[in-house]
Amino acid sequence: MKRISSLLTDLYQLTMLQGYVEQSMDDIAVFEFFVRKLPRERNFFMAAGLAQVIDYLETIAFARDDLDYLAEDDRFHPDFLRYLANFRFTGDVHAMAEGTLFFPDEPIIRITAPIFQAQLVETRVINILQFQTMIASKAARMTLAAPEKQLVDFGLRRAHGAEAGLFAARASYLAGFNGTSTVLAGKMYGIPVFGTMAHSFIQAHDSETLAFEHFAESQPDNVVLLIDTYDTEKGADKVVALAPRLAEKGIIIKGVRLDSGDMILHAKKVRRILDQGGLTDVHILTSGNLDEYKLAEFSQADAPIDGFGVGTRMTTSADAPYLDCAYKLVEYAGIARRKRSEGKATWPGRKQVFRSFDPHGRMCGDILTLASDELTGTPLVQHVMKQGKRISEQPDVKKSREYAFSQLAGLPDYLIQLDESEKYPVEISRPLAELAQKVDLRSSAEP
Amino acid sequence: MKRISSLLTDLYQLTMLQGYVEQSMDDIAVFEFFVRKLPRERNFFMAAGLAQVIDYLETIAFARDDLDYLAEDDRFHPDFLRYLANFRFTGDVHAMAEGTLFFPDEPIIRITAPIFQAQLVETRVINILQFQTMIASKAARMTLAAPEKQLVDFGLRRAHGAEAGLFAARASYLAGFNGTSTVLAGKMYGIPVFGTMAHSFIQAHDSETLAFEHFAESQPDNVVLLIDTYDTEKGADKVVALAPRLAEKGIIIKGVRLDSGDMILHAKKVRRILDQGGLTDVHILTSGNLDEYKLAEFSQADAPIDGFGVGTRMTTSADAPYLDCAYKLVEYAGIARRKRSEGKATWPGRKQVFRSFDPHGRMCGDILTLASDELTGTPLVQHVMKQGKRISEQPDVKKSREYAFSQLAGLPDYLIQLDESEKYPVEISRPLAELAQKVDLRSSAEP
Numbered sequence: 001m002k003r004i005s006s007l008l009t010d011l012y013q014l015t016m017l018q019g020y021v022e023q024s025m026d027d028i029a030v031f032e033f034f035v036r037k038l039p040r041e042r043n044f045f046m047a048a049g050l051a052q053v054i055d056y057l058e059t060i061a062f063a064r065d066d067l068d069y070l071a072e073d074d075r076f077h078p079d080f081l082r083y084l085a086n087f088r089f090t091g092d093v094h095a096m097a098e099g100t101l102f103f104p105d106e107p108i109i110r111i112t113a114p115i116f117q118a119q120l121v122e123t124r125v126i127n128i129l130q131f132q133t134m135i136a137s138k139a140a141r142m143t144l145a146a147p148e149k150q151l152v153d154f155g156l157r158r159a160h161g162a163e164a165g166l167f168a169a170r171a172s173y174l175a176g177f178n179g180t181s182t183v184l185a186g187k188m189y190g191i192p193v194f195g196t197m198a199h200s201f202i203q204a205h206d207s208e209t210l211a212f213e214h215f216a217e218s219q220p221d222n223v224v225l226l227i228d229t230y231d232t233e234k235g236a237d238k239v240v241a242l243a244p245r246l247a248e249k250g251i252i253i254k255g256v257r258l259d260s261g262d263m264i265l266h267a268k269k270v271r272r273i274l275d276q277g278g279l280t281d282v283h284i285l286t287s288g289n290l291d292e293y294k295l296a297e298f299s300q301a302d303a304p305i306d307g308f309g310v311g312t313r314m315t316t317s318a319d320a321p322y323l324d325c326a327y328k329l330v331e332y333a334g335i336a337r338r339k340r341s342e343g344k345a346t347w348p349g350r351k352q353v354f355r356s357f358d359p360h361g362r363m364c365g366d367i368l369t370l371a372s373d374e375l376t377g378t379p380l381v382q383h384v385m386k387q388g389k390r391i392s393e394q395p396d397v398k399k400s401r402e403y404a405f406s407q408l409a410g411l412p413d414y415l416i417q418l419d420e421s422e423k424y425p426v427e428i429s430r431p432l433a434e435l436a437q438k439v440d441l442r443s444s445a446e447p
Numbered sequence: 448m449k450r451i452s453s454l455l456t457d458l459y460q461l462t463m464l465q466g467y468v469e470q471s472m473d474d475i476a477v478f479e480f481f482v483r484k485l486p487r488e489r490n491f492f493m494a495a496g497l498a499q500v501i502d503y504l505e506t507i508a509f510a511r512d513d514l515d516y517l518a519e520d521d522r523f524h525p526d527f528l529r530y531l532a533n534f535r536f537t538g539d540v541h542a543m544a545e546g547t548l549f550f551p552d553e554p555i556i557r558i559t560a561p562i563f564q565a566q567l568v569e570t571r572v573i574n575i576l577q578f579q580t581m582i583a584s585k586a587a588r589m590t591l592a593a594p595e596k597q598l599v600d601f602g603l604r605r606a607h608g609a610e611a612g613l614f615a616a617r618a619s620y621l622a623g624f625n626g627t628s629t630v631l632a633g634k635m636y637g638i639p640v641f642g643t644m645a646h647s648f649i650q651a652h653d654s655e656t657l658a659f660e661h662f663a664e665s666q667p668d669n670v671v672l673l674i675d676t677y678d679t680e681k682g683a684d685k686v687v688a689l690a691p692r693l694a695e696k697g698i699i700i701k702g703v704r705l706d707s708g709d710m711i712l713h714a715k716k717v718r719r720i721l722d723q724g725g726l727t728d729v730h731i732l733t734s735g736n737l738d739e740y741k742l743a744e745f746s747q748a749d750a751p752i753d754g755f756g757v758g759t760r761m762t763t764s765a766d767a768p769y770l771d772c773a774y775k776l777v778e779y780a781g782i783a784r785r786k787r788s789e790g791k792a793t794w795p796g797r798k799q800v801f802r803s804f805d806p807h808g809r810m811c812g813d814i815l816t817l818a819s820d821e822l823t824g825t826p827l828v829q830h831v832m833k834q835g836k837r838i839s840e841q842p843d844v845k846k847s848r849e850y851a852f853s854q855l856a857g858l859p860d861y862l863i864q865l866d867e868s869e870k871y872p873v874e875i876s877r878p879l880a881e882l883a884q885k886v887d888l889r890s891s892a893e894p
Contacts, residue, residue, distance in 0.1 A: 007633075009629075010629065012642035015644065016662075022661075022664070027649065070630075122604070122647075126604040127603060127609065130604070131608055156456070157457070157569070157574050159578075160453055164452050164610070166455075167607075168607075171671070192518075201566075203785075204467075204776060217740075218465050218466040221521070295631065316607070321764075337650045339646050339676060340677055363866075365752065438703050
């Protein structure tokens with residue numbers, strides 16, 4: 001995708017920006033992005049989207065036609081528009097690597113820049129991070145529920161627009177999926193692309209067998225046949241009957257796909273039909289309304305299913321389609337700040353998260369503290385951009401995926417379960433608690 | 448946004464397409480998009496997204512670098528790629544106008560084209576229509592729940608990526624919202640753009656009053672002050688104290704915004720403070736976790752709130768974040784088709800919906816029938832594209848919004864309630880039922 005217009009933001013970012021420029025308020029502001037709480041259906045989050053945030057921050061600028069659009073609006077002054085024409089992001093970014101597991105209140109990104117820069121980017125930074133993080137966190141549950149199976153993202157059609165489909169392909173791959181059906185995600189991110197056939201291909205042929213044959217001849221190295229258009233078991237019978245004829249042409253059937261009905265029952269029947277027909281190597285793939293609970297159910301029932309096409313419920317994070325997240329000012333002009341609005345209070349100051357592990361490499365607790373603290377444990381927030389430029393190449397998504405696997409391997413057992421678990425311990429350090437108190441005293445003193 | 452790559456599709460569309468091309472299967476196929484059932488939380492749907500579908504179909508083409516990407520994949524043959532290089536959509540489209548209310552099984556779009564064209568566009572057509580229709584259907588409930596109030600989309604940050612934010616701004620405006628905070632949606636669709644200030648603007652100032660003053664001086668015609676950063680009622684007191692000072696400079700305060708806490712309680716207290724301070728014309732706006740249920744609650748409690756910034760729950764359709772929708776082959780080579788997969792059977796043939804109204808202009812029942820039928824009532828599906836070109840200019844979204852209002856005005860009372868209502872009557876015509884039977888007999892006859 002081409003760079004999206006920098007007008008992809010809330011109007012108030014621009015009106016505030018004009019206020020800051022007019023008041024010459026250009027001190028350094030520090031904002032952090034974090035999630036306030038876990039949805040009941042999640043026991044952890046997986047950070048995702050940093051690569052796209054860095055791309056955005058490195059390239060943000062206002063195009064001529066965007067400035068022309070703003071000029072038509074008398075809210076904006078000519079001086080300010082001239083200022084916008086030269087707008088660049090020159091700040092620093094600290095962040096958790098993509099694939100890192102994290103918990104409420106832990107910042108996954110910290111942006112340090114003159115206030116008008118750090119403020120302006122808020123909307124898009126949240127827009128990128130909340131969605132990819134939400135999807136990675138959902139997909140990771142599926143990876144854990146079906147560890148030995150092939151998982152493929154089939155979600156583009158019911159994703160919320162184009163970018164949601166692309167980001168969901170990326171975030172689910174990061175979290176352990178094997179690939180996606182979205183071709184453009186393959187091109188953009190180098191993710192493996194998978195695909196079979198649709199019911200319409202079968203329906204367009206007068207005979208199901210003929211449709212299978214045509215498809216096999218066109219895709220001889222990739223023969224996965226959809227067998228539930230009319231009757232799943234009869235479809236399997238046809239596959240058995242067709243196999244020898246294809247074999248004569250050197251074509252091997254790789255798999256069959258089921259997309260409807262009682263999957264456990266059908267998979268068992270189809271497995272028997274295929275095995276009795278000598279097709280023991282033909283895989284069974286399924287799709288249709290899958291989520292981590294279904295995957296766990298299949299596993300429990302020992303359903304002979306080798307792979308899953310997972311669509312809508314992953315790509316929309318259907319059981320928790322948004323995160324209660326925020327991008328909040330934690331310091332301005334060298335002074336720590338916090339918001340105290342009812343039910344939405346935040347921790348002030350630049351923060352770091354230190355994580356401890358038990359001797360088996362399992363995570364056993366985090367401490368949320370000030371970035372200036374030196375504690376034992378692994379610091380999770382790292383410097384990734386300096387003065388508007390990335391410090392080093394970001395890992396590609398394949399690399400981040402390996403890191404994500406290592407993160408999932410470090411989960412304690414109680415966090416792996418799909419149901420709500422006891423909470424992972426995140427301790428607030430004493431210096432941070434004290435700073436919060438100090439900040440409150442100061443702002444209460446205001447007349 | 449620039450045209451998105453035509454690789455924004457599922458791989459199987461391309462592999463099937465290659466199959467069709469190789470078999471020289473280029474007969475006319477007819478596909479229809481419909482929703483299978485209402486989520487429990489919806490009593491009707493509102494059609495949206497047609498304008499973007501038409502834009503897509505008129506411009507779909509494969510760019511050089513997209514073809515180069517496919518050429519690296521040995522699934523695709525050189526002949527096929529040469530074919531793709533010349534791909535254009537040359538078909539016909541029939542559709543319900545945007546803003547039309549509709550019900551399960553009623554097609555909102557019908558695409559008639561050589562099968563490889565009608566098939567290839569499936570993924571993106573669903574991707575556009577399901578999301579915008581879902582959002583318009585959600586937003587319409589809010590319009591109905593708060594008919595006299597100002598409703599503004601604040602959802603971009605938690606929308607699922609960039610396009611979701613833009614489409615949600617558009618679809619909610621179509622369904623009766625007054626505007627959006629997303630600047631780019633204003634530029635792209637001509638939607639009114641609204642905005643105030645964020646908590647960070649307050650926090651960046653040493654005093655809340657000073658922040659209010661700076662903002663008012665920068666935006667003298669658009670002074671809406673966020674008053675809940677520290678203490679809502681104290682914030683209101685400061686607004687009252689500041690008003691005369693601003694009035695001397697000719698600046699009128701338009702409104703205050705509350706974003707946290709018990710909104711009904713705070714709004715009542717703030718209204719009293721403002722009124723006692725002589726600021727009876729200052730509006731109260733609220734935001735934060737709003738949805739149609741909250742809006743109805745405010746209305747019931749007679750909360751003195753004049754406008755709402757509605758974000759996450761609208762923009763993600765949080766209570767029903769996807770529609771059970773499909774784009775299905777209903778005819779190929781002149782023969783009606785249907786899918787019979789368990790729980791997913793569809794109605795065959797080209798269809799039309801006729802709607803009847805009572806003498807007060809209220810909708811009283813639909814008939815789903817074949818397009819060739821001539822029934823009384825208003826036919827909802829109209830011819831909009833012919834041989835790949837739009838028949839006439841699509842109405843802009845402002846115009847569609849007026850039509851949507853007239854549609855909402857025609858809702859019978861029982862469909863307006865927020866809870867699950869009795870079902871609106873959609874009758875299947877006898878010719879359609881007979882055709883379905885005939886199609887089943889034919890495909891059961893297959894060996």
